[in-house]
Amino acid sequence: MKAIRSYDNYINANMQLSLLKDAGLNCYIQDEYTITIDPLLSPALGGMKLMVNEEDIEEANRILETTERTFLENVACENCGQKSVQKIVNVKTFDTVWQQLWSVLKNGQPVEQTTVYRCYSCGAMQEEL
Structure with a gap:
């Protein structure tokens, strides 16, 4: 597993995690509970990290970038x-x-x-x- 994104907000982290899980990718959020309980630890830990299997990194990045591009086109x-x-x-x-x-x-x-x-x-x- 490798980190592909880092977050300081568990809502954004879980929204993107759900997108990847819906696409059938094996992934999880590392340090979510620690940072949610104590947000001041986020800089020290590098934020909540979206972890994805190494063979799925390219697909995960494509899904997240496509979603962000679609969102920006409609704002x-x-x-x-x-x-x-x-x-x-x-x-x-x-x-x-x-x-x-x-x-x-x-x-x-x-x-x-x-x-x-x-x-x-x-x-x-x-x-x-």
Whole structure:
């Protein structure tokens, strides 16, 4: 088994787990109960991890990416109402070892990743959908 996604929210984790199980893939969520009980442990543990058999990783990623793409095609922009929302993932890397260490302690990884959603039509940015 190998981790293909990491979550800090058990609802999102279980929704994607259900998608994969419905497709017949053998998978589970690692550290779900620990992080649900104590969310402050999430950065130290690297979040709840969606674990999938190694031979199913390609299929699992395809299912999850297709689902996300379909979802984004049907979300209307809060500003203009057009269905043209795009997901943008920003990755910030750190120069010094101390910055990387702080990021690992805070985020569970040596880089800082943020996600925003931008409308193609009007350019409005949203942090959440």
